[in-house]
Amino acid sequence: MDIADDRAVLFAIFDAAVDAILVSDHDGTILRVNKATALLFGRSVDDLMGQNVRVLMPDDMAARHDGFLHHHLETGEKRIIGIGRDVEGLRANGTVFPLHLSVGRADIDGEVLFVAILHDRSHRQAAEEAAARSQRMDAIGQMTGGIAHDFNNLLTVVVGNLELLEMSGPAAQSRALISDALEAAELGADLTSRLMAFARKSSLKSEVIVLNDLVEQSLAMLNRTIGAHISIDAVFAENAWPTRADATQLQTAVLNLALNAQDAMPGGGKILVETRNVELDDRYIAQEIGVEPGKYVRLSVSDTGEGMSAETRNRAMEPFFTTKPVGQGTGLGLSMVYGFIKQSEGHIAIYSEIGEGTTISLYFPAMVDETETGNAVEESQDGLSRFGAERLVLVVEDDPRVMRLSQTRLMAFGFRCITATTGDAAWTILKDRDDISVVFTDLVMPGRMSGHDLARKIAEDKPGVRVLMTSGFSESVLRGGRIEAEFAILRKPYRQADLALALQTALEDR
Numbered sequence: 001m002d003i004a005d006d007r008a009v010l011f012a013i014f015d016a017a018v019d020a021i022l023v024s025d026h027d028g029t030i031l032r033v034n035k036a037t038a039l040l041f042g043r044s045v046d047d048l049m050g051q052n053v054r055v056l057m058p059d060d061m062a063a064r065h066d067g068f069l070h071h072h073l074e075t076g077e078k079r080i081i082g083i084g085r086d087v088e089g090l091r092a093n094g095t096v097f098p099l100h101l102s103v104g105r106a107d108i109d110g111e112v113l114f115v116a117i118l119h120d121r122s123h124r125q126a127a128e129e130a131a132a133r134s135q136r137m138d139a140i141g142q143m144t145g146g147i148a149h150d151f152n153n154l155l156t157v158v159v160g161n162l163e164l165l166e167m168s169g170p171a172a173q174s175r176a177l178i179s180d181a182l183e184a185a186e187l188g189a190d191l192t193s194r195l196m197a198f199a200r201k202s203s204l205k206s207e208v209i210v211l212n213d214l215v216e217q218s219l220a221m222l223n224r225t226i227g228a229h230i231s232i233d234a235v236f237a238e239n240a241w242p243t244r245a246d247a248t249q250l251q252t253a254v255l256n257l258a259l260n261a262q263d264a265m266p267g268g269g270k271i272l273v274e275t276r277n278v279e280l281d282d283r284y285i286a287q288e289i290g291v292e293p294g295k296y297v298r299l300s301v302s303d304t305g306e307g308m309s310a311e312t313r314n315r316a317m318e319p320f321f322t323t324k325p326v327g328q329g330t331g332l333g334l335s336m337v338y339g340f341i342k343q344s345e346g347h348i349a350i351y352s353e354i355g356e357g358t359t360i361s362l363y364f365p366a367m368v369d370e371t372e373t374g375n376a377v378e379e380s381q382d383g384l385s386r387f388g389a390e391r392l393v394l395v396v397e398d399d400p401r402v403m404r405l406s407q408t409r410l411m412a413f414g415f416r417c418i419t420a421t422t423g424d425a426a427w428t429i430l431k432d433r434d435d436i437s438v439v440f441t442d443l444v445m446p447g448r449m450s451g452h453d454l455a456r457k458i459a460e461d462k463p464g465v466r467v468l469m470t471s472g473f474s475e476s477v478l479r480g481g482r483i484e485a486e487f488a489i490l491r492k493p494y495r496q497a498d499l500a501l502a503l504q505t506a507l508e509d510r
């Protein structure tokens with residue numbers, strides 16, 4: 001058999017391709033797409049057939065596309081064909097994302113066909129941006145540490161001379177001026193110590209600690225500091241693993257995070273401080289930059305406040321960056337926490353959305369024997385490898401990296417998957433189908449319908465469909481804890497065994 005002539009094999013290769021492949025005619029009308037194209041753009045294969053390729057482009061690119069196409073057909077000039085370039089694509093939910101586009105031309109029986117291969121650059125771009133942020137933070141840290149060091153030398157001279165003047169017995173008026181100057185110098189010294197903490201050049205007194213005990217002491221101070229319009233709750237891990245950290249810096253970090261949370265809730269709200277034992281595996285590493293796999297003790301401070309925009313999240317840990325009015329904040333609180341956790345060989349993660357509050361989690365490496373917990377997890381995964389039994393799961397997620405990861409995880413359990421990138425798109429699929437067993441959705445979604453809204457709609461109109469939500473937020477503070485009471489929430493980051501247990505529980509609750 002000649003494989004080159006076997007259309008069935010070619011079509012199988014076409015649909016097996018990981019990258020999107022699209023065939024169009026000379027006018028740009030789509031003649032064929034593979035499954036990866038439908039997944040990438042959040043559309044069905046049938047929906048794309050017969051449409052013009054412009055529907056996959058942002059408005060500015062779509063407006064110029066016909067001109068480029070006709071210019072090539074008239075002149076033969078190649079601007080993309082055989083060369084490739086980075087462009088942007090448009091998903092069905094309206095989000096724009098980066099692509100690498102390669103185009104080939106085929107002339108068959110006098111007809112011109114174009115074959116486009118589209119590679120999603122979202123993951124690479126996110127990694128590049130994360131690396132750039134890390135480099136920027138390191139550069140700022142180097143500069144900040146150098147400035148703080150030199151300024152400390154100047155302050156040493158200033159304070160020393162002021163103390164000598166004070167000892168010489170000056171007049172009462174001069175003593176007052178010297179006292180004010182000394183106080184200002186001490187404030188400057190405190191400022192430089194915070195800059196040194198961000199630059200990771202301050203000396204930490206690292207010791208073995210029990211995180212729960214130190215957090216409890218911090219809460220005692222917070223209860224005397226936080227305003228009456230803010231309530232504070234705590235959830236402590238049972239048998240929290242020991243870790244190493246500077247006890248004083250840790251308590252300062254808790255205070256900084258809690259006071260930031262208070263500022264985000266001018267009208268009142270709730271702060272939750274939580275500790276938990278967690279294990280970060282290679283799947284988590286695929287989504288986060290700069291953290292080693294292993295066992296950690298996680299300390300989370302969550303609030304029900306205003307939340308952060310994407311731009312604010314990206315800059316939140318830079319020194320002197322603040323969203324507060326002039327005179328109401330130095331912008332050093334989170335940068336100090338960042339420096340402390342990095343110097344402690346840990347990791348910091350921020351989950352925040354406008355109107356949904358903020359959860360900031362600190363990960364401290366646990367001091368436990370690696371054999372204590374690993375075997376049980378692996379055995380449980382092996383025993384659950386096919387419990388999905390070909391049941392259909394609708395995965396609702398707007399991040400393409402997380403979408404692919406979720407599908408891989410679910411298929412490893414024997415589930416089949418279909419996808420949607422918004423809550424609204426998910427409901428459009430659900431309302432006309434009766435073969436979906438579980439909806440696995442992120443809590444915060446673009447569009448009118450959030451993951452919670454979708455879950456409530458399913459509970460009302462499709463009670464036979466199970467719902468499992470996932471979120472990086474602390475579930476106990478989301479909308480006052482009401483969501484947690486209504487639906488199961490799987491907290492990010494989670495392991496494969498955690499996902500298996502959550503799915504089994506959801507399926508058994510019928």
